[in-house]
Amino acid sequence: MNDIVEKVVAGDVRTVARLIRDIDDGMPEVRGILKDLYPHTGKAYVIGITGAPGVGKSTLVDQMVAHLRKRDKTVGVLAVDPTSPFSGGAILGDRVRMQRHSMDQGVFIRSLATRGHFGGLTQSTRSAIDVFDAMGKDYILVETVGVGQDEVDVVRSAHTTVIVVIPGMGDDIQAIKAGILEIGDIFLINKADREGSDKTLSDLRLMIEMDHKKYDRGEWKPPILKIQAVFDKGVAEFIDEIDKHAKYLAETAGGLDFRESKSKVRQELGEMIKARLIEEVIDRLTESGDFDRAVESIINGKIDPYTACENLVLPIVS
Numbered sequence: 001m002n003d004i005v006e007k008v009v010a011g012d013v014r015t016v017a018r019l020i021r022d023i024d025d026g027m028p029e030v031r032g033i034l035k036d037l038y039p040h041t042g043k044a045y046v047i048g049i050t051g052a053p054g055v056g057k058s059t060l061v062d063q064m065v066a067h068l069r070k071r072d073k074t075v076g077v078l079a080v081d082p083t084s085p086f087s088g089g090a091i092l093g094d095r096v097r098m099q100r101h102s103m104d105q106g107v108f109i110r111s112l113a114t115r116g117h118f119g120g121l122t123q124s125t126r127s128a129i130d131v132f133d134a135m136g137k138d139y140i141l142v143e144t145v146g147v148g149q150d151e152v153d154v155v156r157s158a159h160t161t162v163i164v165v166i167p168g169m170g171d172d173i174q175a176i177k178a179g180i181l182e183i184g185d186i187f188l189i190n191k192a193d194r195e196g197s198d199k200t201l202s203d204l205r206l207m208i209e210m211d212h213k214k215y216d217r218g219e220w221k222p223p224i225l226k227i228q229a230v231f232d233k234g235v236a237e238f239i240d241e242i243d244k245h246a247k248y249l250a251e252t253a254g255g256l257d258f259r260e261s262k263s264k265v266r267q268e269l270g271e272m273i274k275a276r277l278i279e280e281v282i283d284r285l286t287e288s289g290d291f292d293r294a295v296e297s298i299i300n301g302k303i304d305p306y307t308a309c310e311n312l313v314l315p316i317v318s
């Protein structure tokens with residue numbers, strides 16, 4: 001076995017940290033390692049936590065870690081922050097917020113900014129999850145900011161997807177309705193110590209009830225919980241709901257191991273091909289100079305971008 005693979009599987013923190021950084025930077029060498037790590041994955045339970053900036057995701061994650069550690073579970077935390085050009089800002093805040101776990105061997109916290117490459121966030125998140133999984137973490141908590149399509153793609157690799165809102169976010173509720181409603185397995189109204197949480201609860205309930213036919217067929221009906229992450233109120237109940245959802249997944253078609261689910265594997269392989277193709281094609285066109293020449297030609301009015309794109313792509317794929 002490759003030395004790096006061996007160290008990751010043994011849970012060597014420095015090796016894993018370096019690997020996550022290389023994934024973030026889009027280093028091509030990582031691919032070979034990921035191939036060899038794959039047989040060691042498929043054991044972790046992945047929880048995606050998404051929501052608008054500042055709703056309390058990191059505070060919640062920190063509390064979840066504490067609860068899971070009390071149950072003797074090991075935990076990996078991945079904070080995905082595409083908005084941060086370097087590991088400052090929000091990520092630094094997260095580090096501070098989760099400081100109390102920093103000396104705990106059973107907890108591993110890392111962030112991804114995805115500075116690297118065209119494959120983008122979805123691919124690097126997927127890879128980082130695999131690394132945490134191979135490392136032997138029982139639970140992997142993935143925090144992503146936002147309520148858009150990117151988040152949908154990122155959380156597709158999670159077993160349980162949690163959407164966090166706060167009271168009085170009327171517009172955000174609308175955004176969720178338009179974008180990510182269907183991916184939420186559990187909805188949390190955090191900061192329930194603030195006014196308006198009952199209104200938010202009924203708004204969310206109304207949205208979820210619209211899909212009542214699904215639930216009549218026995219599909220999972222997302223619970224909505226009011227919590228106060230910062231005071232650890234409702235977090236234990238929330239984790240019970242995660243357990244219920246895990247049980248639901250285990251008992252329905254597909255099961256807990258996504259690597260055995262045809263639809264998940266199709267989805268993932270499709271994404272992977274897409275990302276890889278874009279990367280390879282852009283690399284090749286940049287190296288040969290064809291890309292820059294086409295840009296010049298478009299600017300000089302010698303060619304339109306549609307034709308330029310066709311001229312660049314067709315020779316490669318045909």
Ligand SMILES: Nc1nc2c(ncn2[C@@H]2O[C@H](COP(=O)(O)OP(=O)(O)OP(=O)(O)O)[C@@H](O)[C@H]2O)c(=O)[nH]1
Nearest residue numbers: 052053054055056057058059090145191228229230
């Ligand atoms: N009143 C109240 N404040 C809370 C609660 N939970 C978290 N907060 C506060 O909300 C602020 C933002 O919390 P974070 O955990 O950083 O939120 P986040 O969603 O991770 O933020 P980003 O990562 O920047 O998107 C902090 O000041 C928390 O202390 C809560 O239940 N009630």
Ligand SMILES: [Mg+2]
Nearest residue numbers: 057058090094
């Ligand atoms: Mg955060």
